[in-house]
Amino acid sequence: MTPLARKRLRKAVLNAIGILVFVFAIFPVYWMVSTAFKANDQIFTTEFIPFPTHFTFEHVERVLTEGVAGNSIWVYMRNSAIVALGTVLVGAVFSLLAATAVARFRFKGRTAFLMLLLVAQMIPAEALLIPLFLRVIDLGLADQLAGLILVNVGLTLPFGIWMLRTFVAAVPKSLEEAAWIDGASRLTTFWRVLFPLVAPGLVATSIFSFITAWNELIFALVLMSESSGYTMPVALQYFFGQKGTDWGAIMASSTMMTIPVVIFFLIVQRRMVTGLMAGAVKG
Amino acid sequence: MTDTSTLTRGGGGPSSPGRRRSGRPAKAGGLPVWSIPYVLLIPGLLVIGALLLYPMVQVAIIAFQKVGLPQISGRKPAEWIGTENFTRIFDNEIFWTALRNTVVFAVLTVTLTLVVGTAVGVLLNKLGKKMSTLVIVGIMFAWAVPPVAQGVIWKWLFDAEAGIINWALNLLPNWLSTLLFGRSDWTGEPWLNDAWSIYLVLIITVVWASFPFIAVSVLAGLKGIPSELYEAARVDGASAWRTFRKITLPLLRPVFAVLTVLSIIWDFKVFSQLYVLMGGPANREAFNLSMYSYAEAFRPPPKMGSGAAIALVLTVILLVVTAVYVRQLVKQEDM
Numbered sequence: 001m002t003p004l005a006r007k008r009l010r011k012a013v014l015n016a017i018g019i020l021v022f023v024f025a026i027f028p029v030y031w032m033v034s035t036a037f038k039a040n041d042q043i044f045t046t047e048f049i050p051f052p053t054h055f056t057f058e059h060v061e062r063v064l065t066e067g068v069a070g071n072s073i074w075v076y077m078r079n080s081a082i083v084a085l086g087t088v089l090v091g092a093v094f095s096l097l098a099a100t101a102v103a104r105f106r107f108k109g110r111t112a113f114l115m116l117l118l119v120a121q122m123i124p125a126e127a128l129l130i131p132l133f134l135r136v137i138d139l140g141l142a143d144q145l146a147g148l149i150l151v152n153v154g155l156t157l158p159f160g161i162w163m164l165r166t167f168v169a170a171v172p173k174s175l176e177e178a179a180w181i182d183g184a185s186r187l188t189t190f191w192r193v194l195f196p197l198v199a200p201g202l203v204a205t206s207i208f209s210f211i212t213a214w215n216e217l218i219f220a221l222v223l224m225s226e227s228s229g230y231t232m233p234v235a236l237q238y239f240f241g242q243k244g245t246d247w248g249a250i251m252a253s254s255t256m257m258t259i260p261v262v263i264f265f266l267i268v269q270r271r272m273v274t275g276l277m278a279g280a281v282k283g
Numbered sequence: 284m285t286d287t288s289t290l291t292r293g294g295g296g297p298s299s300p301g302r303r304r305s306g307r308p309a310k311a312g313g314l315p316v317w318s319i320p321y322v323l324l325i326p327g328l329l330v331i332g333a334l335l336l337y338p339m340v341q342v343a344i345i346a347f348q349k350v351g352l353p354q355i356s357g358r359k360p361a362e363w364i365g366t367e368n369f370t371r372i373f374d375n376e377i378f379w380t381a382l383r384n385t386v387v388f389a390v391l392t393v394t395l396t397l398v399v400g401t402a403v404g405v406l407l408n409k410l411g412k413k414m415s416t417l418v419i420v421g422i423m424f425a426w427a428v429p430p431v432a433q434g435v436i437w438k439w440l441f442d443a444e445a446g447i448i449n450w451a452l453n454l455l456p457n458w459l460s461t462l463l464f465g466r467s468d469w470t471g472e473p474w475l476n477d478a479w480s481i482y483l484v485l486i487i488t489v490v491w492a493s494f495p496f497i498a499v500s501v502l503a504g505l506k507g508i509p510s511e512l513y514e515a516a517r518v519d520g521a522s523a524w525r526t527f528r529k530i531t532l533p534l535l536r537p538v539f540a541v542l543t544v545l546s547i548i549w550d551f552k553v554f555s556q557l558y559v560l561m562g563g564p565a566n567r568e569a570f571n572l573s574m575y576s577y578a579e580a581f582r583p584p585p586k587m588g589s590g591a592a593i594a595l596v597l598t599v600i601l602l603v604v605t606a607v608y609v610r611q612l613v614k615q616e617d618m
Contacts, residue, residue: 001417011411014406014410015411015414016602017406018406018407018410018414018415018418021403021406021418021421021422022417022421022422023420023421024427024491025418025421025422025424025425025491025495026421026424028425028428028436028437028440028491029424029425029428029436031436031439031447032432032435032436032439035439043445044444044446045445045449046443046445046449046450046470048447048450054553056299065407070412093326094326094327094330095327095566097323097324097326097327098323098324098326098327098328100323101319101320101321101323101324102320102324105319105320105323107317107320107321110320113324113328115330116336117331120331120335120336120426122548122553122602123335123339123598124594124598124599124601125337125552126552126571126573126576126577126594126597127342127576127594127595127597127598128334128335128338128339128342129576129577129580129590130337130341130342130345130576130580130587130591130592130594131337131339131341131342131345131591132334132338132591133580134341134355134587135338137355144505150334151334153330153334154330154331154333154334154335155334156440157327157330157331158331161327164612183496186319187519211429213328214429215428215429215430215431215555217431217554217555217558218554218555218558218573218577221581222577222581231432232429232431233429233555236431236432236435237558237559237561239429239561247439247442247445250435250439251439254431254432254435254436257429257431257432258427258428258429258432261427261428262423262424262427262428264427264428265423265427266423268539269423279585
């Protein structure tokens with residue numbers, strides 16, 4: 001074989017493996033979406049039907065009108081959105097304040113606080129389930145989305161602060177000093193100088209929190225006992241009934257739940273890795 | 284990053300334009316400067332303290348108490364019972380099954396995820412621009428799927444009657460299928476009944492969803508390695524495997540350290556996917572520690588005490604792993 005032919009062969013082999021990886025990654029997602037739009041006779045079959053040849057919206061319509069566990073899937077989508085957005089709003093304010101403190105000030109106890117963040121990140125949420133459940137009941141927040149927001153803020157905040165502080169630290173201090181020299185107060189400087197520059201980082205951090213809260217199952221499972229308060233992850237469980245599973249409906253609902261996350265992933269794609277890794281490694 | 288337009292917008296500032304000072308303002312809203320960081324930290328500290336640290340202490344306390352229905356509803360105070368919760372769970376076979384499931388699953392999944400992820404990361408680095416973009420977009424989709432939906436998807440792929448996995452296995456030539464698995468007809472094979480096959484599906488599910496993060500991280504790490512090193516290796520006639528072992532691996536060691544510990548933490552406490560695959564805490568043989576703790580505490584009759592004891596065991600295991608992680612971090616830099 002000539003060197004050129006060898007090079008071509010190498011490239012072809014690599015591309016073939018690349019296609020295999022692509023198919024392995026995307027096929028299950030494709031299968032979810034395509035099942036959502038197949039008629040039942042094409043779903044419950046031992047044949048392989050690659051495309052929905054009888055393309056139908058019946059499952060989407062059914063989950064929107066009839067729904068599951070007594071409510072339209074909209075109710076659960078709305079609950080999930082309220083919880084995730086609530087978590088993001090509260091979390092963004094708190095983490096911005098704390099991140100500014102650790103990235104902009106040297107103070108006694110700063111290192112201790114950073115260590116605290118690390119330790120807090122390592123505590124498994126599952127371990128906190130029991131005490132937080134009892135606490136939320138004590139506070140009278142059981143069966144209320146506010147209780148779920150509270151829990152999710154707690155679960156996402158340490159990572160939010162940890163990640164956001166690298167974005168705050170990346171803004172050159174000289175910009176703020178220039179504003180001070182011009183007579184701006186600290187508060188003005190914060191809002192007019194620091195905040196606009198940190199905003200992209202705040203968006204990335206918020207998306208992390210949003211996804212975490214959107215996907216959260218176990219707390220929603222124990223805290224929400226009435227079906228009108230279920231979030232999407234809980235509601236999806238109710239499609240698996242004794243009478244057999246309505247796969248068309250569950251795939252339509254899963255697709256609806258996945259779409260917002262995919263969109264957010266594509267937005268923050270670049271920051272995803274730097275965020276997770278920087279959050280984890282960088283000081 | 285330096286956006287001058289925002290600066291000019293905020294530059295003048297509405298507050299007292301005549302008062303020019305050099306250096307930082309001494310006060311902000313009447314607060315002495317030294318207190319500002321502490322004030323900024325108050326909300327965050329309150330949340331972390333009240334929702335993470337204090338509950339962690341409480342888990343440790345509840346683990347030594349009896350907390351059932353009367354205690355939850357407040358009719359009775361929690362009863363102190365010493366180490367009874369622990370002796371009871373340690374005497375229970377389910378605990379040891381759950382511990383074994385947790386550890387074996389974590390070891391296999393972390394290993395597989397790292398190997399597959401690294402291989403794909405290296406592949407992405409070698410592919411042309413268009414091809415690598417295509418593959419990255421593809422694996423992004425797998426990564427983005429919410430854990431509950433991951434469980435749902437793979438439960439469907441492995442469905443006994445209409446699942447595509449059984450269809451594909453039926454495609455194998457009968458002699459090959461018989462040789463490999465001792466059977467040729469896969470129609471109706473229920474993958475999600477036995478503990479071992481539930482875990483097989485669970486491993487595939489979690490590896491599928493988590494290798495993309497490893498791959499993209501490894502790719503980012505690889506891009507940071509100066510190409511001169513590889514050229515030098517090529518000049519010296521080093522094989523691809525040797526180059527990988529002697530250059531790539533050592534330079535990516537810090538990346539791998541973080542990825543490994545993150546994966547361990549994620550895989551030790553896997554819950555959502557397992558919950559979907561086995562349909563709630565139905566099959567005791569397939570419990571892991573998270574599921575066992577959940578089932579003890581929230582299945583009637585609720586036994587919060589032993590649930591907390593199991594959660595405590597899980598936390599201790601994770602904290603030991605975390606200690607390694609924090610040491611690694613502290614070694615790399617002084618925060």
